[in-house]
Structures are given as C-alpha cells and as structure tokens.
Amino acid sequence: MPKKRLLSGIRPTGSLHIGHYLGVLRNWAELQNEHECFYFIADWHTLTTKYKDTKDLPNDIIEVAKDIVSSGIDPNKCTLYVQSAIQEVAELHLLLSMVTYHNWVERDPTLKDMVRLLAEDEEKAKQEVTYGLLGYPVLMTADILSVLGEFVPVGRDQVAHLELSRDIARRFNFIYKTELFPEPKPLLTETPSVIGIDGRKMSKSLNNDIKIIDSPEETKKKVLQMITDPNKIKKTDAGDPAKCQVAYKHYEIFADKQTLSIVQDECRGAKIGCVDCKTRLAKIINESLVQVRNKRQNLKTDKEILETLNEGNKKARQVVKHTLEKVRDAMKLRNWN
Ligand code: TRP
Numbered sequence: 001m002p003k004k005r006l007l008s009g010i011r012p013t014g015s016l017h018i019g020h021y022l023g024v025l026r027n028w029a030e031l032q033n034e035h036e037c038f039y040f041i042a043d044w045h046t047l048t049t050k051y052k053d054t055k056d057l058p059n060d061i062i063e064v065a066k067d068i069v070s071s072g073i074d075p076n077k078c079t080l081y082v083q084s085a086i087q088e089v090a091e092l093h094l095l096l097s098m099v100t101y102h103n104w105v106e107r108d109p110t111l112k113d114m115v116r117l118l119a120e121d122e123e124k125a126k127q128e129v130t131y132g133l134l135g136y137p138v139l140m141t142a143d144i145l146s147v148l149g150e151f152v153p154v155g156r157d158q159v160a161h162l163e164l165s166r167d168i169a170r171r172f173n174f175i176y177k178t179e180l181f182p183e184p185k186p187l188l189t190e191t192p193s194v195i196g197i198d199g200r201k202m203s204k205s206l207n208n209d210i211k212i213i214d215s216p217e218e219t220k221k222k223v224l225q226m227i228t229d230p231n232k233i234k235k236t237d238a239g240d241p242a243k244c245q246v247a248y249k250h251y252e253i254f255a256d257k258q259t260l261s262i263v264q265d266e267c268r269g270a271k272i273g274c275v276d277c278k279t280r281l282a283k284i285i286n287e288s289l290v291q292v293r294n295k296r297q298n299l300k301t302d303k304e305i306l307e308t309l310n311e312g313n314k315k316a317r318q319v320v321k322h323t324l325e326k327v328r329d330a331m332k333l334r335n336w337n
Pocket of ligand 1: 042
C-alpha cells in the first residue's frame with residue numbers, strides 16, 4: 001500500500017486520560033509506522049469554548065505533548081507540532097471561510113452538540129455561540145488541507161465535521177478550477193468507548209477520569225469507586241457482570257478472555273467480593289499502563305519537550321507554507337515578499 005498522508009489533532013485539555021490513550025494515542029503510534037503522519041496539538045480549538053480562561057494553556061500543551069510522546073508517538077517518525085505555531089493555518093481558515101456557506105456550518109450535528117453543552121437552557125446556549133466556535137469545523141478543515149491530508153484518524157463524533165471538510169475542499173477546487181485539495185476521509189478505528197468511574201463518559205471536566213500520569217495507588221483508589229452490580233452487596237451475594245455497569249466494562253477493555261471468564265464465574269458464583277474484584281482490575285489496568293507511565297516519568301524536561309515541538313513546528317511550517325502559496329495562486333492573491 002502506498003504511503004498515505006494522514007493528519008490528526010488533539011485538544012490540549014491538560015493531562016490525558018486512559019480514554020485518550022486507548023482511543024487516540026495508541027492508534028496514532030501504530031499509524032506512524034505505515035504512513036506519513038502529521039499530529040498536532042489543537043490549542044486554537046480549545047479557545048473556541050475556553051477563550052475566557054487561558055492561564056493553564058501553556059502548561060497544558062506541554063503535558064499533552066508529554067503524554068503523546070510517552071504513548072509511543074515518535075517525533076522522528078511523524079511530524080508533531082502545535083497548531084498556533086503555524087500562522088498560515090489561520091490564513092487558510094480565513095480564506096476557506098469565504099467559500100463556506102453559513103448554513104453548511106449550522107447544519108453540522110457535532111457542532112450542534114457542542115453548542116448544547118454551553119448552557120442548560122437551549123436559548124442561552126445559542127447566545128453563547130461565538131463566531132470562533134461556529135468556525136470550529138472550518139478551522140479543522142484548514143488544519144487538514146494545510147498539509148493536504150487525505151485521511152484523518154478520528155472518532156465517530158468527528159465524522160460530521162469531516163463531511164463539511166469535503167464539501168469545502170470540493171467547492172474550493174470547483175470555484176478556483178484546481179485540484180489542489182484532496183477530499184479528506186475519516187479513518188475510523190473501532191476503539192472501545194471508555195466510561196468514567198461514575199458511569200458517564202470519561203472526561204476531565206466531569207472529574208471521573210483515570211489519567212495516564214496517575215500513580216498505581218491513585219488508579220486503585222479510583223477503580224475502587226467504580227459502580228458494580230447494585231444487587232451484589234456482600235461477597236456471598238451472587239452478581240451479574242452484565243449489570244456491573246462500570247467495573248466489568250473496564251474488565252472487558254483491559255483483561256484477556258481467560259480472565260474475563262474467571263471474573264464471570266467468581267461473580268455469578270458469589271466467590272468474590274466487589275472490592276477484591278476491583279483490586280484485581282486496578283492491577284490489570286496498572287499493568288497495561290506500566291510502559292507508558294515509566295516512559296512518562298523518565299521523560300525529558302519541559303525545555304526538551306518544547307525543543308521537540310519546535311522541531312516539529314519547523315517541519316510542518318515548511319509544508320504548510322508551500323500549500324498556502326498554491327492557495328494564493330489559485331485565488332489570484334499575490335504572494336507578497
Ligand atoms: N476536533 C478534534 C477533537 O476534538 C481535534 C481536531 C482539531 C482535529 N483539528 C483537527 C482532529 C483536525 C482531526 C483533524 O478531537
């Protein structure tokens with residue numbers, strides 16, 4: 001298979017959790033061996049909703065970069081960079097916004113979901129939408145097209161944005177009679193959806209996440225809080241893994257088949273209590289993170305991480321600058337000295 005050019009980004013929400021690791025980073029690490037990959041930290045995208053409180057952003061970028069590198073993403077095999085370091089991406093966002101119909105953006109269901117999260121009351125939420133948030137999928141399109149990315153490894157929730165990206169790419173090519181832009185396609189990988197320790201979606205903002213950098217003890221403490229089958233109160237009560245809403249779901253993600261059948265047998269047969277069962281689960285989760293956590297601990301200083309990012313920024317900038325020259329040509333804009 002010829003090498004494909006891939007691009008994907010992640011918002012710097014601070015230290016990442018095991019959902020990011022299983023759903024995004026592990027996949028990125030694998031893809032870098034097969035393809036030409038551009039991975040970046042989408043700090044401008046964070047601003048679309050968190051523009052009022054930016055004080056943690058500089059540090060969050062460093063923490064995310066550390067999580068990325070310790071998860072096996074190798075800056076020598078891919079281009080790892082920071083979105084805001086490539087100013088031409090902002091220029092492309094502006095230029096693409098000219099050919100993007102307002103109602104295309106408004107139809108984007110994922111964006112609608114994001115808007116709903118802004119406030120409890122729907123009317124209030126609508127009033128909170130900034131021009132920048134409306135541009136979220138257009139900015140994503142600029143990210144992708146700035147490196148002429150053909151494939152975009154993302155989760156299902158991002159697919160609607162990519163549909164818009166294809167519409168924009170197609171319309172640009174049509175209007176300016178060019179074949180410059182590919183129509184980027186999602187690269188969906190079936191990844192487990194990881195729920196938080198309280199049974200809701202795992203998320204930093206819900207404070208229900210297990211972080212990559214958590215110590216084994218912290219992890220165990222969190223796992224012990226996981227909800228189990230509400231009918232199994234004592235060790236001698238028989239339980240049902242299907243009704244164990246959080247802990248067993250994590251077993252399914254982290255444990256092998258043999259362990260799963262042992263867990264089922266012990267639970268149904270009232271041979272184990274939930275605390276012991278979750279202690280074992282914590283051990284399994286910790287074991288599967290040992291490598292990443294070790295790497296994270298021995299990782300470079302902040303200064304070195306920043307240097308790594310700067311190297312990546314340089315590589316990305318070269319590619320993006322070249323694309324923008326072509327974009328300006330196509331639009332009959334002068335490439336000023
Ligand atoms: N919106 C993506 C997310 O929240 C992050 C992102 C920004 C992205 N720009 C992108 C993903 C471009 C893929 C391609 O997960």
